[in-house]
Amino acid sequence: MSVFDDLVGQPDAVAELTAAVAAADGDPSVPAAAMTHAWLFTGPPGSGRSVAARAFAAALECPDRGCGHCAHCRTTVAGTHADVRSVVPEGLSISVKEMRAVVQLAARRPATGRWQIVVIEDADRLTEGASNALLKAVEEPPAHTVFLLCAPSTHPDDVSVTIRSRCRGVALRTPAPAAIAEVLVRRDGIDPEAADWAAAVAGGHVGRARRLATDPAARDERTRILSVPAAVRALSDVFAESTELLGTAKQAAAGVAERRDAAELEALRTALGAGGTGKGAATAARGSTGAIRELERRQKLRSTRTERDVLDRALVDLSGFYRDVLTQGLGARVPLNNPDLDDDVRTTAERIGPAGALSRLEAVLACREALELNVKPQIAVEALMAQLLAGSAVPDGR
Structure with missing residues (x-):
């Protein structure tokens, strides 16, 4: 058993990380240069960037180089290890305040393990100020600190060139x-x-x-999303399908909020002395207002991000469908993204042809880009549905 067992289809990455762990452990058979203080894990969504980072962190902390069953391995993978700190943005970005706090904690000596490790699961969401705060730490790292960054790619839009130049890259691929x-x-x-x-x-x-x-709900959601190409036949369908898709995203965000927000708020109030009696209870209650407002602000940001993530997942499904239609129309002998929808793909290919599939695929990708640029979701999704109906994407005006 190894902590790397759950890293699917990445033999080259596992070999590189295993060598780094051996070097960190002082193994004379491995060059010391195999280990460094900053790593950048890149790869497409679902390739296992954060899984690789956590497994690497566990192996570094583990006295047996990642056995998978000791306390260090189990707590690191579970996200509860005292010396492994994870940065997972609940909103749309990672703020400079949050990054400064993490960097400050990472400068301390390890409490129970051999390293202080910082895992930044969405390094592409770092603001400019947060990137600068991280850069200072990466340039002059403490002796026992390791930074593990995860991002979709090494493109400057995802990770700044200055940070990237100070990290060793680990490129993950889409697993078979x-x-x-x-x-x-x-x-x-x-x-x-x-x-x-x-x-x-x-x-x-x-x-x-x-x-x-x-999850049956996930299967139903996929079926509903992939029915959109056949459902958009008239102008009224544009608004009906947009409303349903946006409603699904809001419902998903509301579900997350229902499970977490009330419990978080109650826990914070209890920690701040809510319901207490005695001389300082009234003063503590008055001083808790700011902390409660900050929690509510973060919960609102998390809800917004959840909505955007649901929409993005739907757009990925649509882009995969139109990619299948395009390959079918061109007669390409490649596997379909949706082999269970072979008949629907063939019918749509006969109806819109390769040019129609390509224009619709471009429209879906343009909608994803608009959402990344913080265009209001209703506007972006309604524009997409209109383009699916018209069969051509709006020309790029930049």
Whole structure:
């Protein structure tokens, strides 16, 4: 058993990280240069960037180089290790205030393990100020501190050139469906047939495959999204489909809020002395207003991000469908992203042809870009539906 067992279809990355752990452990058979203080994990969504970073962190802390069952391995993977700090933005970005606090804590000596490790799961969400705060720490790192950054790519829009130049890159690839199906069966106990189907339609995203295989609501959501191309036939459908898609995103955000917000607020109030009696209770209650407002602000940002993530997942499904239509129209002999929708793909290809598929695919990608630029979701989604109806994307005016 190893902490790297759940890193699906990444043998080259596992070999590099294993060598780095051995070098950090003083193994004379491995060059000392195999280990460094800053790493950048890149790869497409679902390739396992954060899984790789956490597994690497666990192996560095583990006296047996990642056995998978000791306290260091278990707490690191679970996110509760005292010397491994994770930065996961609940909003749309990572603020300079948050990054400064993490960097300050990372400068301390390890409490229980051998390293202070900082895992930044969405380094592409760092603001300019946060990037600058991190850069100072990466340039002059404490002796026992390791920074593990995760981002979609090494493009300057994702990670600044200055930070990237100080990190060693680990490029992950999209895992094969067979590798995903194998881990679903082995680790999650999923029926082989269901695992094969989920792996085939998940687009190489391990987490998505697991959710599709285990959650009926996820399967229903996918079915509903992939029915949009056939449903948009008139102008009235543009607004009806937009409203339903936006409503689905809001419902998902509301579900997250229902599960977490009330419990977080109650826990904070209790920590601040709510319900207490005695001489200082009234003063403590008055002083808690600012902390409660800050929590509510962060919860609102988390809700916004959840909505955007649901919309983005829907757009990824749509882009995969139109990619299938395009390949079918061109007669390309490549596997489909949605092999279970072969008849729908063929029918749509006959109806709109390769040019129509390409223009619609461009429209979907343009909508994703608009959402990344913080265009109001209602405007972006309604524009997309109108373009799907018209069959051509709005020309780029930049």
